[in-house]
Each structure stands twice: as C-alpha cells, then as structure tokens.
Amino acid sequence: MICLGIESTAHTFGVGIVDGKGKVLANVKRAFTTKKGGMVPFQVAEHHTDVCDAVVKEALEKAGIGIKDIELISFSQGPGIGQCLRVGSFMTRVLSLKLKKPLVGVNHAVAHQEIGKLLTKAKDPVLLYASGANTQVIAYEAGKYRVFGETLDQGVGNFLDSFARFAGLGFPGGPKIYELSLKGKNFIELPYTVKGMDVSFGGLLTNVKHKFNSGRYKLEDLCFSIQETVFAMLAEISERAMAHTGKKELVLGGGVACNKRLQEMCSIMCEERGAKFFVPANEFLVDNGTMIAWLGILKYKAEGAAKLKETIMRPYERADDVKVTWV
Numbered sequence: 001m002i003c004l005g006i007e008s009t010a011h012t013f014g015v016g017i018v019d020g021k022g023k024v025l026a027n028v029k030r031a032f033t034t035k036k037g038g039m040v041p042f043q044v045a046e047h048h049t050d051v052c053d054a055v056v057k058e059a060l061e062k063a064g065i066g067i068k069d070i071e072l073i074s075f076s077q078g079p080g081i082g083q084c085l086r087v088g089s090f091m092t093r094v095l096s097l098k099l100k101k102p103l104v105g106v107n108h109a110v111a112h113q114e115i116g117k118l119l120t121k122a123k124d125p126v127l128l129y130a131s132g133a134n135t136q137v138i139a140y141e142a143g144k145y146r147v148f149g150e151t152l153d154q155g156v157g158n159f160l161d162s163f164a165r166f167a168g169l170g171f172p173g174g175p176k177i178y179e180l181s182l183k184g185k186n187f188i189e190l191p192y193t194v195k196g197m198d199v200s201f202g203g204l205l206t207n208v209k210h211k212f213n214s215g216r217y218k219l220e221d222l223c224f225s226i227q228e229t230v231f232a233m234l235a236e237i238s239e240r241a242m243a244h245t246g247k248k249e250l251v252l253g254g255g256v257a258c259n260k261r262l263q264e265m266c267s268i269m270c271e272e273r274g275a276k277f278f279v280p281a282n283e284f285l286v287d288n289g290t291m292i293a294w295l296g297i298l299k300y301k302a303e304g305a306a307k308l309k310e311t312i313m314r315p316y317e318r319a320d321d322v323k324v325t326w327v
Contacts, residue, residue: 074296
C-alpha cells in the first residue's frame, strides 16, 4: 500500500509518500516565512494554494511513481489554523474523488507521536511535543494518547516567535534565537513557571520584553537565558511524565525539537534516570506530510476509509480526543 499524506495545519505545506511497511518514499515541503512580523492566516493559506500542485508533483517525482500508483490518501484534520487546514482538506478530497481512492483524516499531534515511533524504533515512549502552537507531553495509556502536561497559555514556538518578532528578528524566530544564544555569555534570571506538569510562558514573555526595552541587557544574553529557562521547564515536565507513567523512553517531536540545546538537555535528563532518548531527523520533527501518510496507513488498516462526513476539518481537536484503534 502506498499512501500520499498532506500536511497543512500552519506555515508548512508538506506532502509525504510512504509504503505499508513504513518506508519513506518522499518527503517534500514548502514553508511560509517573513523577514519581519509573523503569520497572517489568509496569507499563509494563499502560500499553500500557490505551492500545493508543485509540492505534490515533486513528491511523486522523488518517489519515482505516478499519481495513479497512490492507493490511499490522508490529510491533517487538525489541530491547526482553519484557513490552512482548508487547503489540504480540499486538495485531498479532490484527489480522492478524481482517483477513486480511499481518504483518511488524521490528528496532527498523534502523527508526531507515530512518526517518532516509526523512525526511532521506540516502543512505548513519552512524547515531548514542542512546536509553534502546541506544547504538550503525551503518552499512550488506556486506549488513547493522553496529555500529561501542557502549556497553560501559548506554545513554546509561539513564545519564541513572539519575542523574536518583538526584537525585530523576523519569522520563524526560534532558529534565530538559537544562533544568538551561542554568543550569549551571561545568564539572566527569568521567571520559571512550572505548575505541576504544566508550563506557562505569558509572564516570561512580558518579562523579557521589558528587559529588552530597558537597554540594559545584550540580546545575545537574553536569547541564551530564554533557552536555558524554557528548555529546563520542558525537560522537567517530561521527566515528571516519565516518572508518573513509568515509561523509559522519551521521543521529541515538533519544530522546536530541532533545537540542539533542547535535545542536549533532554538527553542529559534521560541519561541521569536510565532512560532512552530518541530524536528523529529534523525533516520529520517539523511539520511534514510523511507523518500524515504513515498515520493514515495505520488508521486505514485499523478502521478502513473515512466517510465523507468524517473528513471535516477539526481545528481544535486534541490528541486525547482521538480514539486509538491501531496500537
């Protein structure tokens, strides 16, 4: 079985092609970026509309197959930005009807979990899902992927992007903050907000904005201190989730998980507690169509094709809303 998966929840339009054994045949993406400011939903949707045909064509070429060789189509139903989700939803419906192939909608957060398991061979991990809009610690328990800890306000990626935009660094801000952090030498104490197994970034964002405006701190030192503080928070709630569930594996997922410092801190934490630590390649940490295709295969094998009424967009669907039938 060969599945074509389309990802369009936020700034990335991605197409992945995977076979039934989990072999990745193609993983192609185009991401919306700006030199200043952030994402405006209708502009991102226009970007996806402009590139969608070219991305599908390139993915098929990389896979070395034709469109008629596709046997299953899947797409990200949510969570995500409605205007962006609509592009992927519409395109997959058209392809499904035109090719007369089954269609499956999948949850974006769960797809991060499943691609992490596939590519790292982790068996029953805790997932630290750190992306723009989402920051959650997720693990499988009692028939569902349960959220054991999460942000109480904004996602860690949105926090980093918000500060980067405020400091005039453009979008996406995370990679630019990382580069500046390497030049930072002085740690500046910042608010550290962990509440049980949840985190909060709102107060921290206000604090670093004030510090930046004061002119008393170097931007490099602020970036260094932001990373040290925020990633320590994420490592702490990940460890608590591992202790709570008794699981011995941690997998990273989401675009922020590409950050080498976050990987280093989580690796140290796992080593100290005798646990295994896994990180997929960056192209599978960020939003990508491959994870959508792979979860599409898993779900299709367990449940069959979706009915048309089941393929609606679900912008607010959480990982723990999904009934897991394939584990």
